[in-house]
Amino acid sequence: GQQVMQIPQYQHVQEGEDFTTYCNSSTTLSNIQWYKQRPGGHPVFLIQLVKSGEVKKQKRLTFQFGEAKKNSSLHITATQTTDVGTYFCAGNFGNEKLTFGTGTRLTIIP
Amino acid sequence: NAGVTQTPKFQVLKTGQSMTLQCAQDMNHEYMSWYRQDPGMGLRLIHYSVGAGITDQGEVPNGYNVSRSTTEDFPLRLLSAAPSQTSVYFCASSPGKNTEAFFGQGTRLTVV
Numbered sequence: 001g002q003q004v005m006q007i008p009q010y011q012h013v014q015e016g017e018d019f020t021t022y023c024n025s026s027t028t029l030s031n032i033q034w035y036k037q038r039p040g041g042h043p044v045f046l047i048q049l050v051k052s053g054e055v056k057k058q059k060r061l062t063f064q065f066g067e068a069k070k071n072s073s074l075h076i077t078a079t080q081t082t083d084v085g086t087y088f089c090a091g092n093f094g095n096e097k098l099t100f101g102t103g104t105r106l107t108i109i110p
Numbered sequence: 111n112a113g114v115t116q117t118p119k120f121q122v123l124k125t126g127q128s129m130t131l132q133c134a135q136d137m138n139h140e141y142m143s144w145y146r147q148d149p150g151m152g153l154r155l156i157h158y159s160v161g162a163g164i165t166d167q168g169e170v171p172n173g174y175n176v177s178r179s180t181t182e183d184f185p186l187r188l189l190s191a192a193p194s195q196t197s198v199y200f201c202a203s204s205p206g207k208n209t210e211a212f213f214g215q216g217t218r219l220t221v222v
Contacts, residue, residue, distance in 0.1 A: 031208055042213040062138055096160050102152040
């Protein structure tokens with residue numbers, strides 16, 4: 001089936017360190033979205049990547065979509081306590097459905 | 111703006127009971143979906159709808175029914191609750207295909 005794998009499952013970093021989460025698919029994606037879920041909250045949309053090799057930035061967050069459109073990454077520079085939460089990628093394989101990765105739970109050590 | 115509203119926020123059911131989780135959106139979105147979230151498994155799609163009168167199955171549809179009689183509402187029915195359905199349920203809506211999904215606050219369901 002069409003799956004999106006996400007690693008790592010957990011990441012603990014010192015405040016100020018960088019953080020990266022990766023998503024991979026065995027099948028070419030039409031596009032990929034990224035969401036953030038705060039503890040006890042609901043997923044909130046961050047960004048969508050559509051083009052091969054696309055790179056987008058939102059302040060300290062950098063999102064990349066691979067050249068083959070099978071992988072993506074989210075990098076946070078100099079983490080802050082407000083970055084705590086679980087980050088999900090969600091891939092679209094050309095239909096109406098979003099397939100979510102298993103998420104990376106980020107905790108920050110002050 | 112209310113966005114996507116789910117009720118109830120919490121529910122405890124006994125095995126075999128039935129219930130309906132409500133989801134309503136006021137953004138006139140065509141697409142609506144139901145997901146369940148379990149520890150370590152991300153969000154898994156249960157059912158989705160691309161417009162009023164149209165529904166389709168997602169990844170884990172067994173034990174759940176949906177209907178979409180209006181653009182605004184997309185209720186999820188558990189026919190005979192089982193402990194395996196203990197989970198957090200999220201409803202989401204989108205303006206169209208391949209667009210941002212807006213999530214409700216979630217319903218935490220426990221089946222005992």
